[in-house]
Amino acid sequence: MKHLMLLSTFLQLAGVVGSAEKLPRLKFTVKDAVGFHFPDPETHTTLFLELGTGSLYVGGRGLLYVLQFTESDVKTTQIPVTVNEKAKKTCLSKLNVPQSECENFITVIHKVNSSLLICGTNAGAPKCWLLVNGTELNDSTDSGLQVVPADISPPFPSQRVVSLSAEGSLYSALSAAGSFNGSLRRTYSHRKLLKNEDKWLQYPQFAGSALVPGNEKHKEEAYFFFSELNKTASVDEEPHRARIGRVCMVDEGVVRNAPLDSWTTFLKARVMCGVPSKPQQFNQLREAYVLTGERGTAGLLYGIFSNAWNTTVVCVYSIDQVNQVFQTSKLKGYSNTLPAQRPGTCLFKNATNSLPWKILGVIRDHPEMEDLIYPLGQRPLDLPTTDRYTRTVASSAQGVNEEVYSVLYLGTDSGKVLKVLHSSEEAFIISQYRLFRDEAAVTAMAIDHSTGHLYVGTSLEVRRIPLADCGRYGDTCRGCVLSRDPYCGWDLTNQKCSPIPRGHNASDGDFLQNLDNSNASICGNAADLQPQRTSPREVILDSDSPILLPCPVRSHHAVYTWEKDNCIKSYTCPVTGESCVLSSTEELPMDPGVFRCSALEDGFREEIVSYRLVFNSAPLWAPSAALAALCTALGSALM
Numbered sequence: 001m002k003h004l005m006l007l008s009t010f011l012q013l014a015g016v017v018g019s020a021e022k023l024p025r026l027k028f029t030v031k032d033a034v035g036f037h038f039p040d041p042e043t044h045t046t047l048f049l050e051l052g053t054g055s056l057y058v059g060g061r062g063l064l065y066v067l068q069f070t071e072s073d074v075k076t077t078q079i080p081v082t083v084n085e086k087a088k089k090t091c092l093s094k095l096n097v098p099q100s101e102c103e104n105f106i107t108v109i110h111k112v113n114s115s116l117l118i119c120g121t122n123a124g125a126p127k128c129w130l131l132v133n134g135t136e137l138n139d140s141t142d143s144g145l146q147v148v149p150a151d152i153s154p155p156f157p158s159q160r161v162v163s164l165s166a167e168g169s170l171y172s173a174l175s176a177a178g179s180f181n182g183s184l185r186r187t188y189s190h191r192k193l194l195k196n197e198d199k200w201l202q203y204p205q206f207a208g209s210a211l212v213p214g215n216e217k218h219k220e221e222a223y224f225f226f227s228e229l230n231k232t233a234s235v236d237e238e239p240h241r242a243r244i245g246r247v248c249m250v251d252e253g254v255v256r257n258a259p260l261d262s263w264t265t266f267l268k269a270r271v272m273c274g275v276p277s278k279p280q281q282f283n284q285l286r287e288a289y290v291l292t293g294e295r296g297t298a299g300l301l302y303g304i305f306s307n308a309w310n311t312t313v314v315c316v317y318s319i320d321q322v323n324q325v326f327q328t329s330k331l332k333g334y335s336n337t338l339p340a341q342r343p344g345t346c347l348f349k350n351a352t353n354s355l356p357w358k359i360l361g362v363i364r365d366h367p368e369m370e371d372l373i374y375p376l377g378q379r380p381l382d383l384p385t386t387d388r389y390t391r392t393v394a395s396s397a398q399g400v401n402e403e404v405y406s407v408l409y410l411g412t413d414s415g416k417v418l419k420v421l422h423s424s425e426e427a428f429i430i431s432q433y434r435l436f437r438d439e440a441a442v443t444a445m446a447i448d449h450s451t452g453h454l455y456v457g458t459s460l461e462v463r464r465i466p467l468a469d470c471g472r473y474g475d476t477c478r479g480c481v482l483s484r485d486p487y488c489g490w491d492l493t494n495q496k497c498s499p500i501p502r503g504h505n506a507s508d509g510d511f512l513q514n515l516d517n518s519n520a521s522i523c524g525n526a527a528d529l530q531p532q533r534t535s536p537r538e539v540i541l542d543s544d545s546p547i548l549l550p551c552p553v554r555s556h557h558a559v560y561t562w563e564k565d566n567c568i569k570s571y572t573c574p575v576t577g578e579s580c581v582l583s584s585t586e587e588l589p590m591d592p593g594v595f596r597c598s599a600l601e602d603g604f605r606e607e608i609v610s611y612r613l614v615f616n617s618a619p620l621w622a623p624s625a626a627l628a629a630l631c632t633a634l635g636s637a638l639m
């Protein structure tokens with residue numbers, strides 16, 4: 001402890017930049033998160049989480065990792081998914097791609113009915129398998145279904161695919177690459193296989209998909225999120241457009257017996273993300289996640305968008321508003337009267353008035369909505385733009401007040417994970433996690449609401465954390481309430497910060513929480529709470545040693561100050577990293593005495609740490625004079 005402060009480097013005391021409330025309030029470095037480190041880096045990974053079981057399938061290069069998570073451990077099985085040697089030879093000698101791509105990268109893992117379908121690039125000649133008995137791969141043709149692997153998996157891993165499995169069918173969206181136009185198809189099903197028309201998608205780059213439940217079962221829709229690129233746009237035009245495309249699950253095409261025909265329910269709309277008064281829009285949709293609404297609440301779409309400079313922002317949309325556009329907008333460029341049955345309406349084929357060929361006649365050339373889709377609040381969420389977001393998932397949690405709140409998780413290109421409370425257009429960053437042994441961009445995320453876990457992957461490792469991580473908010477009511485984490489509340493019975501039990505009844509009144517603003521007055525009147533004194537740690541030094549007194553920072557929304565003895569003046573303590581430091585320099589000498597660091601947040605002052613400075617040899621100056629000098633010097637240097 002004596003050596004605690006004997007740091008020889010002089011710390012630059014940087015000022016606090018920007019608004020502190022916009023930054024994460026808490027920062028956690030978690031060294032012991034349950035997870036798995038890949039034996040070799042996996043440049044492209046595909047995740048499939050079997051909900052409710054703790055089984056995570058990770059597709060890599062020529063390998064399928066099956067990770068079985070338990071509370072404190074993970075059991076790993078590696079299943080080789082080898083590349084076809086002939087395909088690899090052809091790839092290396094004939095195809096114009098980097099050698100490293102001539103391998104079998106797993107790009108699709110999905111459960112279709114009860115079988116796990118796995119598809120890979122297979123060195124430019126895509127192939128699919130079924131996982132049987134948990135560890136054995138069987139050729140997919142054994143399923144008895146017609147399978148065209150090239151419609152399900154891209155030939156190379158850099159070409160992104162987004163897939164969706166629902167009601168025993170697989171839907172696949174392949175991004176455009178080179179001369180390949182991109183596609184959106186029903187690819188693996190006992191039902192009719194359907195495809196898009198080429199002109200519907202303009203060099204699409206897919207970013208996500210979701211099944212959106214309708215008010216009736218047959219009204220379910222599959223949503224696909226993507227960006228389009230106009231390759232013939234002039235240099236001064238923005239070539240990208242962010243899009244939502246949708247099809248009905250009940251779509252059966254036009255001709256009953258045609259082996260493959262077009263969707264008759266496809267529509268698309270442009271999604272805006274930006275501030276309306278500013279010309280700059282974020283037109284590239286990178287990632288999308290739909291948080292399905294619970295009873296009565298509208299679903300939300302969270303999108304990560306970027307602009308030409310790779311700045312990323314998050315825009316949020318109400319699924320109700322998105323539906324509204326698809327149900328009421330005019331079709332772009334179509335001036336005739338619409339057929340009685342509006343294009344895009346989900347109807348069984350046997351329903352009266354259903355004339356799919358007539359509808360296809362309209363949407364073949366006019367699939368686009370004229371109305372644009374704008375984000376909630378008409379602007380991106382107020383989040384720091386210094387981080388580059390790479391992945392997102394979200395969950396909803398019921399607060400103690402029985403209102404439903406959304407929690408957004410954002411992965412960044414530097415391996416951080418932000419946990420954000422999103423309520424009525426406002427974003428509050430509850431915390432920032434660092435989970436990884438080696439820093440790398442977050443490339444995969446999956447969430448399991450039923451078991452309450454978040455899975456985060458990079459090219460090097462996969463880690464899991466609980467959604468309700470209440471133990472990290474300290475052992476006071478104030479710390480718990482100020483966290484504004486919907487999963488946690490101050491448990492009055494056990495006097496600790498605990499997860500809110502499922503189905504908790506607000507009228508029990510046994511948990512304290514305040515999610516709507518940063519105010520812990522429900523814990524008691526701040527003025528009535530006696531600030532606790534810490535017992536000073538003794539630090540013995542030579543009088544000419546440099547002195548650095550660290551004060552650990554917990555809340556990054558608090559203001560930290562140092563105070564000495566009964567010196568009525570206090571000194572601000574600028575935060576650098578995980579602490580703020582009071583330092584002595586030649587110009588700023590310190591003398592023996594007690595130094596106290598305290599944090600002020602929400603009108604309440606809390607003492608964090610204190611030190612008693614003792615010198616080995618008596619100082620050469622008179623203590624009282626030195627004290628006055630210190631107060632002045634500190635004041636002018638640090639205020």
Ligand SMILES: *[C@@H]1O[C@H](CO)[C@@H](O)[C@H](O)[C@H]1NC(C)=O
Nearest residue numbers: 131132133134135136137138
């Ligand atoms: C799956 O396992 C069962 C029993 O464990 C075995 O009888 C069967 O042959 C296995 N199937 C395959 C395809 O290996």
Ligand SMILES: *[C@@H]1O[C@H](CO)[C@@H](O)[C@H](O)[C@H]1NC(C)=O
Nearest residue numbers: 130132133137138139142143
């Ligand atoms: C897997 O393949 C083997 C050999 O082709 C076949 O006998 C077996 O029935 C297949 N298993 C399943 C579950 O399709």
Ligand SMILES: *[C@@H]1O[C@H](CO)[C@@H](O)[C@H](O)[C@H]1NC(C)=O
Nearest residue numbers: 112113167168169188189190
């Ligand atoms: C899924 O199961 C349903 C009902 O058993 C069946 O009709 C359908 O053909 C199956 N789909 C696939 C892809 O096996």
Ligand SMILES: *[C@@H]1O[C@H](CO)[C@@H](O)[C@H](O)[C@H]1NC(C)=O
Nearest residue numbers: 179180181182198199200201
């Ligand atoms: C790509 O789409 C265009 C029309 O937009 C079509 O003429 C062309 O044949 C398509 N290319 C391929 C490879 O399908």
Ligand SMILES: *[C@@H]1O[C@H](CO)[C@@H](O)[C@H](O)[C@H]1NC(C)=O
Nearest residue numbers: 202229230231232233234237
């Ligand atoms: C692409 O941009 C060019 C130049 O502005 C324009 O003429 C063309 O209509 C655009 N294509 C589409 C499909 O919007």
Ligand SMILES: *[C@@H]1O[C@H](CO)[C@@H](O)[C@H](O)[C@H]1NC(C)=O
Nearest residue numbers: 306307308309310311388413
């Ligand atoms: C933007 O990011 C992409 C991929 O992350 C990268 O390929 C590209 O070079 C970046 N562009 C700029 C301008 O930084």
Ligand SMILES: *[C@@H]1O[C@H](CO)[C@@H](O)[C@H](O)[C@H]1NC(C)=O
Nearest residue numbers: 218250347348349350351352
């Ligand atoms: C249309 O077909 C669906 C199933 O394919 C069936 O549930 C529904 O009752 C049928 N409706 C009519 C009007 O025949």
Ligand SMILES: *[C@@H]1O[C@H](CO)[C@@H](O)[C@H](O)[C@H]1NC(C)=O
Nearest residue numbers: 402503504505506507508509
């Ligand atoms: C909560 O408890 C009260 C009384 O204990 C009961 O009347 C009420 O129905 C409960 N509410 C819910 C949502 O279970």
Ligand SMILES: *[C@@H]1O[C@H](CO)[C@@H](O)[C@H](O)[C@H]1NC(C)=O
Nearest residue numbers: 518519520521522601602603
């Ligand atoms: C917290 O809320 C209480 C009660 O609503 C209010 O009196 C108090 O001023 C608030 N404190 C702060 C710091 O806003």
